[in-house]
Amino acid sequence: AQARRKLIAGNWKMNKTIPEGLALVRELKGLVASLPGDRVELAVAPPFLSLQAVAKELEGSAVKLAAQNCHWEASGAYTGEVSAQMLKDVGCAYVIVGHSERRQYFGETDETVNKRTRAVVGAGMSPIICVGETLAEREANRTLEVVERQVAGALKGFQAAEVAGFVLAYEPVWAIGTGRTATSAQAQEVHRALREQLVRLYDRGTADRVLIQYGGSVKPDNAAELLGQPDVDGALVGGASLKAGDFAAIAKGG
Ligand code: PEP
Secondary structure (H helix, E strand, C coil): CCCCCEEEEEECCCCCCHHHHHHHHHHHHHHHCCCCCCCEEEEEECCHHHHHHHHHHCCCCCCEEEECCCECCCCCCCCCCCEHHHHHHHCCCEEEECCHHHHHHCCCCHHHHHHHHHHHHHCCCEEEEEECCCHHHHHCCCHHHHHHHHHHHHHCCCCHHHHCCCEEEECCHHHCCCCCCCCHHHHHHHHHHHHHHHHHHCCHHHHHHCEEEEECCCCHHHHHHHHCCCCCCEEEECHHHHCHHHHHHHHHHC
């Protein structure tokens, strides 16, 4: 586990105008300049509209650019959608796919997650595939069944060589934006199960290369404990990524 780098990604969701986003990354760049880039990688996922401006601001910095979603078709009559190639062109290295808010509010299914993931990979970027159970599912002891179904659906049809470059994000729905975080033991249990699933679907070498992030109310004061778990390879951070100081502190905690 120690050989895997950590990836700390900030999901801004529908927050920050272009000037606000630029101010945030300017401050962030200064705060994280001293981080060991070979061990801790940072990424920010601004709204589509800010990607180009933020990409420019990040030139020469080690902080990577991510998008929050993309459409699965390459081009055409899909009003309001953005293609993977467009995101690649603007400088994205990662695309978040299947965030629980998209599953909850925008009809995202395991099948559309799979199609979007295919598009992301086809354009030469890495997907950050989000999975996670609701509170009702956890209380019914269905957590592993749910996240394993989501992972299997997302990865359908992918070869080991492709999957080795993927990022999974375990984000329990009950922990997102609620201030309620999974304990480090709860996170580790699910991360370990997902890694064993990757061994079954592919092989140990592939499973050992996939980064599995935790997401759900990660803050500076709980990051180190979560990131200290052997199968927790980073964090997907929502609310706390909107403050440069908090996001940098989380990255340093790892
Ligand atoms: C997220 O949306 O991916 C997330 C983890 O949000 P928060 O950190 O605000 O819970």
